[in-house]
Amino acid sequence: MFSRAYKTIVTAPPLVWVTIFLIVPYALMFCYSFWSVSSGQTIVHSWNLQNYHELLRKPVYWETLLRSIWIAARVTLFSLALGYPLAYFLSFYAGRRKDLLYQLVIIPLWVSYLVRAYAWKTILGSDGVLNTFLQYVHLTSHPLEFLLYSPFAVVLTLTHIYTPFTILPIYAALEHIPRNLVEASTDLGATPTQTFWKVILPLSIPGVVAGATFAFVLSLGDFLAPLLLGGPSGIMISNVVVSLFGAAYNWPLGAAISLGMLVIVVNLLFLSEKLEKRWSFS
Amino acid sequence: MATFKDSLRTQTADSQGPANPHLLSIRNVAKSFGRNQVLRNVSLDVAEGEFLTILGESGSGKTTLLRIIAGFETANSGELWMGSERLDGQPPYRRRVNTVFQHYALFPHLTVEQNVAYGLRVAKRPEAETRQRVAEALAMVKMTAQASAKPSRISGGQQQRVALARALVNRPRLLLLDEPLSALDANLRRQMQVELKSLQREVGTAFVFVTHDQEEAMVMSDRIALLRSGELEQVATPREIYSRPATSYVAQFIGHTNLLKGEVQAGTVRCGAISWRTELPDGPALFSLRPEHIRPVQGASSPGAVRVRGHLLHQAFQGSTELIRVAADGGMVLTMRVASGSSLADHLEIEFSAADAVAVRESPERI
Numbered sequence: 001m002f003s004r005a006y007k008t009i010v011t012a013p014p015l016v017w018v019t020i021f022l023i024v025p026y027a028l029m030f031c032y033s034f035w036s037v038s039s040g041q042t043i044v045h046s047w048n049l050q051n052y053h054e055l056l057r058k059p060v061y062w063e064t065l066l067r068s069i070w071i072a073a074r075v076t077l078f079s080l081a082l083g084y085p086l087a088y089f090l091s092f093y094a095g096r097r098k099d100l101l102y103q104l105v106i107i108p109l110w111v112s113y114l115v116r117a118y119a120w121k122t123i124l125g126s127d128g129v130l131n132t133f134l135q136y137v138h139l140t141s142h143p144l145e146f147l148l149y150s151p152f153a154v155v156l157t158l159t160h161i162y163t164p165f166t167i168l169p170i171y172a173a174l175e176h177i178p179r180n181l182v183e184a185s186t187d188l189g190a191t192p193t194q195t196f197w198k199v200i201l202p203l204s205i206p207g208v209v210a211g212a213t214f215a216f217v218l219s220l221g222d223f224l225a226p227l228l229l230g231g232p233s234g235i236m237i238s239n240v241v242v243s244l245f246g247a248a249y250n251w252p253l254g255a256a257i258s259l260g261m262l263v264i265v266v267n268l269l270f271l272s273e274k275l276e277k278r279w280s281f282s
Numbered sequence: 283m284a285t286f287k288d289s290l291r292t293q294t295a296d297s298q299g300p301a302n303p304h305l306l307s308i309r310n311v312a313k314s315f316g317r318n319q320v321l322r323n324v325s326l327d328v329a330e331g332e333f334l335t336i337l338g339e340s341g342s343g344k345t346t347l348l349r350i351i352a353g354f355e356t357a358n359s360g361e362l363w364m365g366s367e368r369l370d371g372q373p374p375y376r377r378r379v380n381t382v383f384q385h386y387a388l389f390p391h392l393t394v395e396q397n398v399a400y401g402l403r404v405a406k407r408p409e410a411e412t413r414q415r416v417a418e419a420l421a422m423v424k425m426t427a428q429a430s431a432k433p434s435r436i437s438g439g440q441q442q443r444v445a446l447a448r449a450l451v452n453r454p455r456l457l458l459l460d461e462p463l464s465a466l467d468a469n470l471r472r473q474m475q476v477e478l479k480s481l482q483r484e485v486g487t488a489f490v491f492v493t494h495d496q497e498e499a500m501v502m503s504d505r506i507a508l509l510r511s512g513e514l515e516q517v518a519t520p521r522e523i524y525s526r527p528a529t530s531y532v533a534q535f536i537g538h539t540n541l542l543k544g545e546v547q548a549g550t551v552r553c554g555a556i557s558w559r560t561e562l563p564d565g566p567a568l569f570s571l572r573p574e575h576i577r578p579v580q581g582a583s584s585p586g587a588v589r590v591r592g593h594l595l596h597q598a599f600q601g602s603t604e605l606i607r608v609a610a611d612g613g614m615v616l617t618m619r620v621a622s623g624s625s626l627a628d629h630l631e632i633e634f635s636a637a638d639a640v641a642v643r644e645s646p647e648r649i
Contacts, residue, residue, distance in 0.1 A: 183354055184387040186374040188401035188452065198404070202391045281390035281434065 026262075032255035041249055051256035061240065061257065068237040071155055072220040076166075078159040079215040080208065083166035087207075088200075090167075091174035105167050113161060117228050120157045124148040124229070149231025157229055158219040165218065166211030173207025174200070205279040213272040217265055237261065305330045305488050306351070306369075306456055311360030313346055313512075320346045321357070321512045328456065328490060333482050335491045335499040337535075338509035344492045347509070348458050351490065352381050364455065380449035381458040385465060386441045388433035394444050395420065395429040401452040419451040422481070439470050446478075450485060459491045463498065475501050496536050500524070508532055515645065524572075531645035533570035538605065540576070540616050542569040542639060551639075555612025558588045558636040568642050573605060575638035576618035579631040587633040592616070594628050608632055 034047045055061050086105070094101050108116070123129045126143035134140045146152060177200060185195040223238035230236065237257065244254030306328040313321040320343045328334050338344040349355040351362065353374030362369035369377060380401070388397050398419050402412040420426045423443035428436050433444065442462060449457055463471045463478075479502045482489050493499055499506050500520045507517045508531075516528040527533035530541055544553035546562045553569070560567075579589060592610035599622065606618045606626065618632060 178387070180383050180385065180387040181389060183352075183374070184381070184383060184389070185400070185404075187352060187354075187379075187381045188404065188448070189375045190400075190404040191375055194404050198400075199389060279391070281432070 029255045029258055032252050033259050035252045037250050037252060043251060051253045054253060055256055055260065064235060064240055065237045065257075065260075067151070067235075068220055071151055071158070071234075071236060072216050074155045075158040075162060075219040076212050076215040078155065079163045079166040080170075080212060082159070083163050083211060084170055084208065087167045087170035087174055090171055102171070105164050105171075109164055113224065116161055117157055117225055120153065120160070121148065121229060124153055124156075148229060149234065151230065151234045153229040153231075154226050154234045154236070157225045158222060161225070162215040162218055165214040169210035169214070170204060170207040173204040173210075177203045202279070203281070206276040209272050209275045209279070213268065217268060220265070221261065304328065305332075305364065306490075307361075307363040308347075308351070309361040309363070311347070311350060311357045311362070313343070313350060313355065313357050319512060321350075324360070324509075324512070324514055326507055326514065326517060328488055331486045331488055333479065333489045333491065333502060333504045335493060335503035335506045336509055337493060337496060337499040337506050339494055339535075341511075342509045343512040344494075344509050345460055348381075348460055348490065348492050351456075352379055352458055353377050378455045379458060380452055380454040380456075381460065382442075382445045382449050382462045384460045384462065386433075386445040386462075388441055388444060388448070390433055393430050393432055394425060394436065397433065397444055398448045398451055400448060405452075415451050419447040422450070422484075423447045438466055439474065442466065442474060446481070450487065454487060456488045456490060459489060461492055461494070463493075464495075471498075478502065500536070508535065510535075510645065526640055527570050527642055529643045529645040530568055530570065533640075533642050538573050538617060538619075540571040540573065541642075542571055542614070543567075544569060554614040555610065556588055556590045556614075558639070560636070560641075562641060568644050569639040570642045571616075571634060571639045573617045573619035574603075576608075576616060576632050576634045578618075578620070578624070578626060579633050584633070584635070586635055586637075588636055588639075589631055589633040590614075590616075591629070591631050594626060594630065 032043075033051055034049070036044050036046065036048060036050050038044050090098060090101055090105075121128070124147040125131070126145065126148070128148070130147060131140075131143040134144065135142070181199055181203070182195060185199045186192070190198060221238055223236065223242055226234045226236040226239050227242075230239075241254045241257050241261075244250045244257070248254075304327040308324060308326040308328075311321055311324045312319075324343075324347060326334075336344045336347060346355060350357050350370075353369075353372065357370060360370075364378070369379075388394075389400065392400070395416055399412050399416045402415060407415075417426070420429055423446055425440060425443050425447065428440060428444075433441055436444070442465075445462070459478075463474050466474060475498060491499075491502065503520055505517060505519055506523050508515045508523065510531055516523055516532045518526070518528075523532060524536055527536065527539070533539040533541065542553045544551045544567050546552075546560060546564050546567050548564065549559060549561065550557055551560045551562070551567060551569075590610045590612070592608040594606065595609050595615065596607040598605040598607075602622055603619050604622050604624070606620055608616050608618060608630070610616050610632070616632065620626070
């Protein structure tokens, strides 16, 4: 239908874009991960598996990776625990206020990530809003130190930031459930609770899987929240990568960690898509 | 003389039958959505084991009435009784009423068997009993072979059967059916009408069936409740509703009819050029005259027949019969049904017996 030239002109820019900014960097990273750094701080272009060995040998790397996974898992869990009831309320009970409330869920996404992370810093700090309040009502005599610069602070902040990402797909999935199925369930004698567990929840699983994937993948790779609020005990794997590419000047090792992360994330996305397909019925 | 009151009298006679208390009594139910009055003062009784059809055009309120019985909507006023138990106020899951939905509403994530077992499982019936009853229900609707299929894998007619089995397996006292055949094509639809009716006889459960199709209502029902703009026009058996329509609306909605507007004076109806004896009081009167009750005059006139001359206007072939429009002297146009192939002169004399002109009430305007 369209001429060859036309197709070429239309498809060329995105192809060039993807090549320059995605394929080339990945290829470079792939190469770097098999190179090494000499004592003179120059990169030696000789192929070896030294970086991957080091990753497995030094506990600090995989411990940080495990901690990151653990933090991301908690963020996912809390985001779902907060997001599902809200999406459920929006979809089934919000009535005429539905659109307004939906907008209110989206609005926080317009605020810069950095602002939201800093906001938590002013809330959780030792002179912060929360500690001042706790002392004012005499629940504590001195500021609680564990609030800021801890995995707790990171999980809290990331949960706050990524909860909307779980609400939206769950809400969409709930909206797609034909309401006559809910009526059919009650008609057949199911109480509202039974209807929820037997009809609504199973039919909303694709949304839950999508939301969980968003929350997990985004928080697994996060480096700003741990940088600003994590302290030494809240370091995540991306912070390690940042320092390896920066101050430590060990690009090959950083590249190896990045590739490891990439493998994990790609597998997760694969799994997520499989689950969504398994649970969709339209 | 059959009137609207007669049909009501039949109803009250029913309600006093000692051996047959009403399964469901709808009393003075009214419902409005915002300013839109959907049902006004509807009272209706459903007898044990009866096939009752709620017939009406779209927007007549028939689906709303069904949803009130099921419990999905709450009436603004009025009461719902099932035997001695007050039904309104009970949530749908406590009512011993099941529904077959218009688009079946089968659970897409469950197999045919799991769909049918749903009601028994949520009621926590013993598993062995559940399995047996589900197997029986599937056999009854001839769906045993598809037991482990997902609803998306079976045809519309099959989904219809599964929906029926899923409702009946719970042994409801009353089954509600919301235009269950409207999504099927004409052939399958006729077949399902027969199947559904014989199934209803077999299980003996009372059915309340909602449809907009008068033919379907006539074929299947023990009684028809004709709903118009949120009010019942007539409740009667198909034969009675056809032969003795209570109002002009009923007469026109069910089958073809001629509506004759006349004036009664001292025991005689005058209607254009024709007149006949009546026992109605003086004043304006309206009559319904079915096309099959008018015939061309052949030879000697039958005694007591009303005759009028006219000429042929239009002839519509309908298979075994033809509908003939005749312009009668005096300006009236009458439709008459004759056997196909009857030879008719352009100018002819037609007749009908006065007894076949049924007095009906004028249906009031309602918005």
